[in-house]
Amino acid sequence: MQAQTRKVILQVDHLKQYFPVKTNSLFKPKNYVKAVDDVSFKLYEGETLSIVGESGCGKSTTGRAILRLDEPTSGKVHYSGKNILELNKRDMRKLRGDLQVIFQDPFASLNPRQTVKQILNEAMAIQEVVPKKERLERLLELLSYVGLPPESLSRYPHEFSGGQRQRIGIARALAVDPRLIICDEAVSALDVSIQAQILNLLKKLQRQFGLTFLFISHDLSVVRHISDRVMVMYLGKVVEIAEKKSLFDQSFHPYTQALLSSIPVPNPKLNRDRVILKGDIPSPIDPPKGCRFHTRCPFVMDRCKTEEPELREVKANHFVSCHLV
Amino acid sequence: MYDSDKPVLEVKGLKTHLTTKNGVSKAVDGIDFSLHKGETLGIVGESGCGKSMTSLSILRLIPSPPGKIVDGSILFKGKNIVEMSEDQLRKIRGNEISMIFQEPMTSLNPVIPVGEQIAEALRLHQKLGKKDAWQNSIEMLKLVGIPSPEKRAKQEPFQLSGGMRQRVMIAMALACRPEVLIADEPTTALDVTIQAQILELIKKLQAKIGMGVIMITHDLGVVAETCDKVAVMYAGNIVEHAPTEQLFSDPKHPYTKGLLNSLPRIYEDQDELATIEGNVPSPYHLPEGCRFASRCAHREAICDRKLPELIEQSDGVKVRCWMYTDQWALHEEKEEVL
Amino acid sequence: MMMFILRRIFQTIPVMIGVTFVVFFIMQLVPGDPAVLLAGEGASKETIEGIREQLGLNQPLYVQYTDYLMNIFRGDLGVSLKNSQPVLDEILVRLPITIELAFFSILITIVLGMAAGIISAIKPYSLTDVSVMLIALLGISLPSFWFGLMLMYLFSVKLQILPVAGWDSILHIILPAVTLGAGGAAIVARMTRSSMLEVIRQDYIRTARSKGLRETVIIYKHALRNALIPVITVVGLQFGALLGGTVLVESIFAINGLGRMIVDAIRMRDLPIVQGGVLCASLIFVIVNLFVDIFYRFFNKRIELN
Incomplete structure (x- = not known):
């Protein structure tokens, strides 16, 4: 809809970031932490796209890979017609004026x-x-x-x-x-009253300078407040990406649903049917086969254990990677 | 001697001060609350408000020096913890009152198998033999939902995930079926889906064991979901004390209101968040009057003159603010006359 | 764990080869020609040449080095230039004495050092702590030759309760072992103290307190094991210093150990003995380090994962 007419400022294609893990054996093959595993998305000029997920989902790694703070394993990151990952040092330094980062x-x-x-x-x-x-x-x-x-x-x-x-x-x-600022957990360490000040400030500056934000956070309430679109990650994969309203009104992926219902809400009268996930987040060194969420998914089917779901558009601008939908 | 209708824990006028080279920090400066069995009290506030110091003071775990309880009493089943000998205190710690801490990563001993860390409290307080204590600790691990507990009991903390470590902490704290559990930011270091599991677990075990819980947190969401009543702390004082529902539906103290308004909501859209301007006063240089006055929209001359008392209102809510006193009405009238 | 030990053993091989390399070439830099020394004063040029040829000293250096290396693998460290005895035999006689001395010294280092460190850490800044640390500071600062002589003067000459020198009974061991171990004990004491103080501040010590454990249990069960992890490394390093120290101490107390053998050989320009001795000391050092690493790993299993 509206988003399609807007200008793409940054396009990420099949981004992968594997980190080698030391093994104890001399003979075993090398293991990798697949921190970011085939992630693609677009960032439109002037919007705030949030990446949300729990520890080990690859949200911060994605941000660092885009800025080449760690060299990504493979993939493309297009910014104003050029693939950032192929730039030489001098051009990259020039580009850093456009792309800025704020850390936690x-x-x-x-x-x-x-x-x-x-x-x-x-x-x-x-x-x-x-x-x-x-x-x-x-x-x-x-x-x-x-x-x-x-x-x-x-x-x-x-x-x-x-x-x-x-x-x-x-x-x-x-x-x-800058034109684009990556905010990596920029308000996570702050007390709520201070966090509110900083969030307001970011919004004000965005309007004032037409900035684009890639907002990385684990806090869905904050994400809801600041974003135009939201991308949910789990174990290095995108599980759902949509306009904020669409995602918060009706999320399709069971993980997004669980994430939303896990958040403690400051309203004691609210009665929610909560989905509490069982078990721990699996290790990204040896992620589950098929759908990576299948080990904790309340709706798991046989197909999920073997076949990896594709990211498909289920509604206008609402993409989900799940066999259920 | 001990009446079960009475609160199991009563804190009266507690003051814990820290003496450092920068002067005296009044970290906890006159706190009152009580806790019944089976009840959950939330203590909420932002960093530096004194909530963690309060929790550590109850079991006298504040590092000394620099910390010292300078005034007040902590009555556990009628006996004053502040005046107990070390030996008496040790019989209570981990047995009748126990604690879980914020960082499950660093709160367990890295070189001792987790089963042993649970078993040692059982041997100490329940006088169990080596074998029984070990069996019991495996039971506890099962109770807190750790899969294959026999295997896990022999492992060291680094072999467990963050969520599992916090489960071990809970197993350890509840092994001797305490009457009071103090949970100091138990889920702050955990991911949200794991946080939900841990909060659920604490609730479940509370229903089973019937202990009173003091939930120390900065997260008003956690308070809303777990607590029966809440004390809001600001700069070493309780500024509001109310049943949970009332605190959220009808907050009284300007600080409580500000705090609630500054939260981004998950179920609504807000264009701009309300903020509380300014900063918390330094605990070394507290103002004479109301400690929130410098950031308060309703500030009047009286607020800077004298610290208001925590006064119970007609609806049972206690609030520390001049607006809810007779003096305020007088003050307003005076203004009108002028 | 097995894998780690094997890999660690493999790693010592290049280290040892490196040691032979260094030992061999440093000896080449030592002034004085062994052939001249051996032939004695006033020997003819031909005699010296002959000795040179006989010992292979006229060959290019790299040939001499490879020969040297091959011989080591055969267990042949050459013969002493002084008395034509095989170097290996000489070492085998001296080595047990030095090992005995080193063992008792390191024992003193560990036991005395750790005990003092713990006592200090339990009540930091108390009178006990300050006095213990003052003594430790002295222990580090005093040179061992002076300290050894003072001990000898006090216990052997004045009080006459311990023998002056030699190596016959357990009584003979005490003074040299104390002399050699004292400096290390002082360092270990300071290290143990600071490590304990660091550990006592940790969250898990607070957890242990919140369980109602006695202070002694907290110190010995919960704190000490964690505090010792860095101390182990220091003990390992101390062992190296200790091997160096045997040279002095064996000379002071007239003990016929490896250290004294090397010193005497240097004085005599007895190259094969010096080379063999240094090589042997290096080997001991490498082996001790190997054990320290394995021990450290055992104490601190977490590093296996990271």
Whole structure:
């Protein structure tokens, strides 16, 4: 519908990220953690696509692979007509001005020995987006965007609270005029009242600068709040991808359903029929054959154990990979 | 001597302070609550509000130095834990009151088989022999839903997943059928589908064993799903204490309201989240008046002058806010006259 | 586990070959020509040449090295230049003495070091802790030759309760073993203390407390096993230092061990003995390290998975 007319900013095709695992034997074949296993999706200009899933589902690995923070095993990532994965170092560095990332732990991703001014200046210098003379002006502008007082410039990261540090991280990402920001669990470490501030800020900045967000999170409530579309992953595979409304109104994949019903809801009067999954998430080193979810699926059929389901469109712009639908 | 209608645990005026080189941090600064058997009390608040310190104080597990219980009493079946000798205290720990912690990864001893970690409490408190204790610990592992418990009992924690480790923690805590279980953020480190399993398990075992549960959490969703009553903490104080349904349907304290409004909802769309501006005051430099005043939309002169008491309202909800006192009405009238 | 041990044993082979390489070529750098030394002063050029030819010293270095290596595999470490005895025989006589000395020294290092470390860690910053750590600091700082002489002066000369030197009875072992083990004990004590203090802060110690266990059970059952994991590595490293130390201690206490043999041989430019001795000491060190690794692995099974 609407989405099809919109411009694709990033297209990921058959992305795979395998990490070798050390084996104890000299003779056994090498094992791999199939962290991301054949993932494809499109990201439209100006939207927020969320990737949601539990630990080991590959959501963060996908984000890192797109940015080539880890070199992916195979696949293509097209950004403005070019395959990012084939770019040489120089072109890639240029491109990093367009693609920015905000991490979960703002403290770990900020150099403790640099002042805010140095942190932001460094970001601008690498991309050479702002002439030196105008930098101070630009710095103050950036701080005002993220709601930090001008005197923050001469202070060090440890002097700020968690929420404020995340604001610095956002300012750093904004410093180079990016088009796409990958938010990797960007609000997960924050208290709810602070989390709300940061979420509002991200939304405001998106409107202001026409940013595109790839929002990686394990928290479905946050995802619902911020996203336009949602992609659910399980053990390195996409299980469902849809417009937010479509997904939250009627999800098709049993895993998405279970995920939604597992979330504790702050409403004691709400009576839900909960699906509580049995068992643990299997190891991504040796994922189940067939549908990867079949070991925990309440509706498992014989077919699921042998045959891997394809991602199919069940409704307009709503894709599900499950034999049931 | 001990009346079963009475609360099994009663905390009165508890103050736990930490003395460091930066001064005195009033981490827990005058807390009152009570817990009956079979009941679940939630203690909820954001980081640094003192909820974990409160939970550790109950079994006197606060690292000392720097921590110290400076005032108040903790009555367990009428006996004051604060004044007990180490020997008396040890008989209660892990036997009548036990705890589970946030990090199942680090809360189990990495070099001791999990079965032994459960069995040692049984040998100590229930005076079981080696064999019986081991058998019993396997039973406990079965009870908490660990598959092939005989095999698992011999394994060390690194061989188990996060969810299973938390199950082991629960088995360990409940092995001696305690009367009170303190669960300090028991599911924070776990994935949502595993969290749902663990919360379900705690509820199931509570129904079976009948212990009172204190659920320490930052997650209002967890509170709504597991607790009978809730205490909301802010900067070392309880600011609101209410039955769970009432807290969510009719929150009174401005902080509680702010907290609830700032939550993104899974079943509704919101354009913008309400936020609480500003930051929590440092526990080293607490203001004289209401600790929330600097972030409160209803702030008046009186709020900065004096810390309000936790006062019970006509509907049974207790709230620590000048708006719910007689002084507030007087104050308003004065404003009108002026 | 078996796989690990086998692989670990395989890994020692290149290490040992490397050792022979280093030993051989370092000896080439030692000033002084063994042939001249052997022939004695005033020997004719022809005699020296003859000795050279006889010992293969006129061959190119790489030929000498391969010959040397092949001989080692045959168990032939050459003959002493001094008395023409096979080097291996000489080593076999001296080695047990050094091993005995090293064994008792490391025992002192472990037992004394760990005990002191635990005592300190139980009550950190107490008077006991401060005194123990002060003694440990002294133990690290005092040079062993001086310490050995002082012990000798006190216990043998003044108090006359222990023999001065030699290697006949268990009483003879005490002073040299203490001299040799003291420094290591001090290091192990400090390491045990800091490791214990680190472990005591861990969440699982809090869990153990919440179970109502006695403090002694918490220390010895829950804390110590975890605290010892890094200490094992330090003990392994200490063993290397200890082997070096035997050279000094054997000389001070006049013990005819491997260390003293090497020192004497160096003085005599008796190359084959020096080479054989160093090779033997290296082999012991490699074997000890092998055991430390296996032991460490056993204590800390988690590393198998990561």
